[in-house]
Amino acid sequence: MSEGEQAIHSEAEIVYRLTGLTCADCAAKFEREVKKTPGVVDARVNFGASKLTIRGEELSREQINRLGAFDGIRVEEDPVEDGQVIPWYRERQALLTGGSLLLILFALGAKGVGAPQSLVVGLFLSAVITGGWETAQKGLPGLFRLRFDMNALMTVAVAGAIGIGYWEEAAVVAFLFGVSETLQVYTSGKARSSLKSLLDLAPRKAAIRRQGEELILPVEEVEVGDILLVRPGEKLAMDGRVTVGMSSVNQAAITGESVPVFKETGDEVFAGSLNGDGFLEVEVTKRAEETTLSKIISMVEEAQEKRAPAQAFVDSFSKVYTPAILLLSLAILLIKPTWFGIPWTDALYDALALLIVACPCALVVSTPMAIVSAIGNAARNGVLIKGGIYLETVGSLNVIAFDKTGTLTRGEPVVKEVVTFNGADRHQVLAIAASMESMSEHPLARAVVRLAEAEGIVPAGAEEFQAHPGRGAEAVVDGRLHRIGSPRWMLPDDISGEIRERIEELEDRGYTVVCLGAEDRLLAVFALADEVRDTSREAVRELKQAGIHPVMLTGDNNRTARAIAAEVGVDEYRGELLPQDKLEAVQELKPSRGRIAMVGDGVNDAPAMAAADTGIAMGGAGTDTALETSDIVLMADDLAKLPFTVRLSRAALGIIRQNITFSLVTKFLAVYLVFPGWLTLWLAIFADMGATILVTLNSIRLLKVKP
Structure with missing residues (x-):
């Protein structure tokens, strides 16, 4: 292998799924340990997605398990290869915690009936060992390395309690910590369940036909061009195009649409969709790692790494908090006996209690768990949010600017009327217009061509075709130069009153007018x-109720813009805008109106979307451009998901604030109680681990926000 090939090989990215990742602070320590490993160029731990990405040499499962042993972080076993996943209540930690509770009950019973002190102490010590064994295994190595994580601090606290004869409290603290560890595994798993469910959407194997032979293959071995065989009631394993059959397909997992969509020959289908009662043959168009579902999963997981602004405060505070509490514990141990004459055993007890609240677990986990729950919930409902920063931004929007065509409207205009002038024949003008518009990809052009085809009109031949972007086109038809396009471009300012009045009347009714002329004659x-979407009016109404001001930006003339804006309930509109004009409009609105989002198709509106605080793309399913160019993607062409996204964002912001406030108040209250000597070991562990569990449970509430 050459040096260049070795360099490329060493920079390869390897992804590992992890279990036991319940503490964000411990996850950061684990990441630092992995980075120190020889051969590793870089490493990233995605706490929300429970994922480790290593750039460099591949590490074995055993190496990673050894690096994460200090907090029980391990590489996840593959449930397909290694059997059914063990339920949380049958995990080793849960069983040991249950055993610790039984021993405590036996000890209390023995104490109540007057059993010998040695038996009572022995039972309490057995409870400490049983309940605290896992903690000590993780904590002792940390102590030797002066790494004061929660396990190390708990080990010191329990050992100290035993050292000063507090057997009963040592046992109860070890048991309560075991309970909290078990509950953290459960609650963290619950918060990540929305992400896990995405991973399980698509089958791992697919039935295909290749060269006339039917095969069952892992999806990784399916190639583009293979024919996927999808029976009634089965999930699609790959993206593709229907070649045989018709059926209703439930693609809610991808687009969030609640109603199944009818599919027939030529239609696009997505991996993870559920086939209805028809048999389909589907030509595979994307490899497993390139499917829309794979991209959604990848982007949702990457979104966890794009930290919300609130996370910056939490990270800064955490770096200062733990060292400060450790120094305060040491000060209490030294000052109370020296200055106030308090027995050193009582001072040591207070210092140990304060040590338990030194780890900022609840605070560190307060924001990422809320982000995980919200982004996962959004993805399951057809909204792809690419990071915590965008989740926060949507909740504080003041203005949402909408493109008209394809956003507020369906994007498929139809010809409603054809008005002829100067003795022209309807059949003739349709033939001329269709011959010219057949060379254009503009939606208005396609509408004219569809009308001609519907009436059985054969287009005349067009030559020397030339497009004029934003205006129209011209070509030679039947030996004469013809032009077709907007009235502003086509007609002189002094056009006759009858023609101008007719055009203005059509525009006042909300129609877009296209003129056809030959040389100097109309x-x-x-x-x-362009028909308004069924969901546009309701979406605009809900956004206005939420205090968000909608604005419509369109290239159509002002009369058409006014009619459409009135139909959907938008009070402010701007018409006759080219793409650069939409960009200028967004830049103009930002300083005066506050935070603004731009909703468009992700292609023509890309400059305006990039200039806005948040770019929102419509119809991302199967559209790579929309997935790549925006901050938030509405996977289906459904504007009803926009108010849902705003509500979800605001709920997430509220819960993040609640979590941070509750975590800080709990910590400061625990620190305050230590000075009069009211902070017991029991209270300390409730203050720390109880707060962690409560903020996680509070974050899980975001899973219940529905469209």
């Missing part, structure tokens, strides 16, 4: 309408 005008 032949016809086509009145086209």
Whole structure:
């Protein structure tokens, strides 16, 4: 292998799924340990997705398990290869905690009936060993390395309690910590369940036909061009295009649509969708790692790493908090006996109690767990949010600017009226217009061509076609130069009153007018309408109720813009805008109106979306450009998901604030109680681990926010 090939090989990225990742602070320590490993160029731990990404040489499962042993972090076993996953209540930690409780009950019973002190102490010590064994195994190595994580601090606290004869409290503290560890595993898993469910959406194997032979293969071995065989009631394993059959397909997992979509030959289908009652043959168009579902999963997991602004405060505070509490514990141990004459055993007890609240677990986990729950919930409902920063931004928006075509409207205009002038024949002008528009990809052009085809009109031949972006086109048809396009471009300012009045009347009714002319003569005008989406009016109404001001930006003329804006309930609109004009409009609105989002198709509106605080793309399913160019993607063409996203964001912001406030108040209250000697070991562990569990449970509430 050459040096260049070795360099490329050493920079390869390897992803490991992890278990036991319940403490964000411990996850950061684990990441630092992995980075120190020889051969590792870089390492990232994604706490929300429970994932480790290593750049460099591949590490064995045993190496990673050894590096994460200080907090029980391990590489996840593959449930397909290694059997059923063990339920949380049958994990080793849960069983040891249950055993510790039984021993404590036996000890209390023995104490109550007057059993010998040695028996009572022996039972309490047995409870300490049983309940605290896992903690000590993780904590002792940390102590030797002066790494004061929660396990190390708990080990010191329990050992100290035993040293001064507090057998009963030592046992109860070891048991309560075991309970909290078990509950953290459960609650963390619950918060990540929305992400885990995405991973389980698509089958791991697929039935295909290749060269006339039917095979069952792992999805990684399926190639583009293979024919996927999908029976009624089965999930699609790959993205593709239907070649045989028709069926209703439930693609809620990808787009969030609640109603199954009818699919027939030529239609696109997505991995993770559920086939209805028809048999389908699907030509595979993307490899397993390139499917829309794979991209969604990848982007949702990467979103956990794009930290919300609130996380910056938490990280800064955590770096100062733990060292400060450790110094305060030492000060209490030295000052109370020296200055106040308090027995050193009582001072040591107070210092040990304070040690337990030294680890900022609740605070560190307060923001990422809320972000995980919210982003996972959004993904399951057809909204892809690419990071915590965008989740926070949406909740504080003041203005949402909408593109009209394809966003507020369906994006498929139809010709409503054809008005001829100067004795022109309808059949003739349709043939001329269709011949010119057949060379264009513009939605208005396609509408004219569809009308001609529907009426059985054969387009005339067009030559020397030339497009004029934003205006129209011209070409030679039947030996004469014809032009087709907007009235502003086509007609002189002094056009006759009858023609101008007719055009203005059509525009006042909300139609987009396209003119067809031959040299210096107007032949016809086509009145086209783009139907408003069923969800647009309700979405705009809900956004206005939420205090967000909607604005419509469109390239259509002002009369058409006014009619559409009135129909959907938008009070402010701007018409006759080119793409650069939309960009300028967004830049103009930001300083005066506050935070602004731009909703568009992710292609033509890309400059305006990039300039906005948040870019929101419509219809991302199967559209790579929309997935890549925006901050938030509505996977289906459903604007109803926009108010849901705003509500989810605001709920997430509220819960993050609640979590941070509760964590800080709990910590400061625990520190305050230590000075009069009211902070017991029991209270300390409730203050620390109880707060961690409560903020996680509070974050899980975000899973219940629905469209």
